[in-house]
Amino acid sequence: MTKTHRLRNIYTLSDYEKAAKRYLPKAVFQYIRNGAGDEYSLRRDQQVFNQWRWLPHRLRDVTARDPSVELFGHRYAQPFGIAPTGGAAVIRYNADRLEAVVARAANIPYMLSANSITPLEDIIAINPDAWFAAYFPHDPAIIDGVTDRAHRAGYKVLMVTIDVPVAARRIAETKAGYTMPIRPNARVTLNAIRHPSWLLGLARTVAHRPVIANIQPEGGPSLFSRGVDAIGGASAFTWEHIKRLRERWPGALVLKGILRADDAAQAAEIGVDGIVISNHGARLMDHTVSPAEMIAEIKAASGTMTVLADxxxxxxxxxxTGLALGADAILLGRPFLFSCALAGRAGVEHATEMLRQEILRNMGMLGVTDLTQLSPDLLRS
Ligand SMILES: Cc1cc2nc3c(=O)[nH]c(=O)nc-3n(C[C@H](O)[C@H](O)[C@H](O)COP(=O)(O)O)c2cc1C
Structure with a gap:
């Protein structure tokens, strides 16, 4: 089946997941899809939108509609971006680069995860507007080394993922045989062989001797080595580290993983430039609040910080809805991964274009011509 054929029956972003289920081996599919615990939060993060209904304005001229938004001094064409996703390379050869290239062409935000196999220098070379999403341990020498490296490479926005104090455990991927370091058992290997075009991509990835490229100042542990075990939570990384980072990092500093208004207020006090209201796609802990329902409350405590949500x-x-509740932009993770798995660059372009059209159409339906006109008064809950 050709790439374009795989996109044939896709009408919504959720359709990528259904299609990718056939295309990816079970262990890889579950790694992307699954959430923590019984996946109550995973389901609820989507269902929570059912609590709001639109109150559209009528008889306004909506011929010219502008969905652009300014974030950290750059005007992006769309109010959505590609969230950082570690391990993206397991879905397709060069997945990080493919997402970064599409984001650049569409002028939408793209965040490279520290937990990826593509060196941060390679990404900024193809997408000068990329943000770097770091996972930091508590060791200041490593933090300084990685931060200096990102600065030297030319990154202007440093996102720090702050919601993984201890390693997460996800049941569905574990049951399906997904392991890090990669140690496929016989069942996983047999299942992988039944997905030959995916396997070909993995073979190309493996041929380049992949390492986790951006968690250390230089080098990094191989995907096949025990060293990757060490990536799994920074239990002694605290607000003191954020204060120090604020002093050292000259660009925009963004904290990803805020779920409480008081944490947002503390970030604002330290001089952080932005936050992402996020439960990490419900991958860390079940029964957390859903990010969308926290936007209004957290925004109110955020001062002048830029507020993103995912x-x-x-x-x-x-x-x-997220923007009307007070977010400046929204990030999406899994839909871009699944679309990339299915059709690489064409898939990510397809997802970006579908979302762009949905936003433009809905702005028209709401009687809104630019995003500053979105406010909670458009929503009934
Ligand atoms: C496979 C996968 C890997 C992820 N890796 C990271 C990561 O390395 N760093 C990070 O901050 N968030 C990571 N996330 C979380 C995303 O950045 C984002 O918060 C989440 O995917 C948003 O939810 P959505 O997938 O429902 O859009 C990952 C998510 C997925 C699905």
Whole structure:
């Protein structure tokens, strides 16, 4: 089946997941899809949007509609971006680069995860607007080394993922045989062989001797080595580290993983430039609040910080809901991974274009011509 054929029956962002289920081996599919615990939060992050209904304005001229948004001094064409996803390379050869290239062409934000196999220098070379999403241990020498490296490479936005104090455990991927370091058992290997075009991509990835490229100042542990075990939570990484980072990092500093208003207020006090209201796609702990329902409360405590949100946003209406509640932009993770798995660059372009059209159409339906006109008064809950 050709790449374009795989996109034939895709009408919504959620359709990528259904299609990718056939295309990816079970262990890889579950690694992307699954959430923590019984996956209550994973389901609820999407269902939470059912609590709001739109109150559209009528008889306004909506011929010219502008969905652009300014974030950290750059005007992006769309109010959504590609969230950082570690391990993206397991879905397709060069997945990080493919996402970064599409984001650059579409002028949408792209975040490279520290937990990826593509060196941060390679990504900024193809996408000068990329943000770097770091996972930091408590060791200041490593933090300084990685931060200096990102600065030297030319990154202007440093996102720090702050919601993994201890390693997460996800049941569905574990049952399906997904392991890090990669140690496929016989069942996983047999299943992988039944997905030959995916396997070909993995073979190309493996031929380049992949290492986790951005968690250390230089080098990094191989995907096949025990060293990757060490990536799994920074239990002694605290607000003191953020204060120090604020003093050292000259660019925009963004904390990803805020779920409480008082944490947002503390970030604002330290001089952080932005936050992402996020439960990490419900991958860390079950029964957390859903990010969308926290936007209004957290925004009110955020002062002048830029407020982003992610987790369960699956269409243009969801994105506009997040913005109407007070977010400046919304990030999406899994839909871009699944679309990339299916059709590489064409898949990510397809997802970006579908979301762009949904947002433009819904802005028209709401009687809104630019995003500053979105406010909670457009929503009834
Ligand atoms: C496979 C996968 C890997 C992820 N890796 C990271 C990561 O390395 N760093 C990070 O901050 N968030 C990571 N996330 C979380 C995403 O950045 C984002 O918060 C989440 O995917 C948003 O939810 P959504 O997938 O429902 O859009 C990952 C998510 C997925 C699905």
């Amino acid at each position: 987790g369960g946003f699956r269409n243009g209406s969801d994105v506009l």
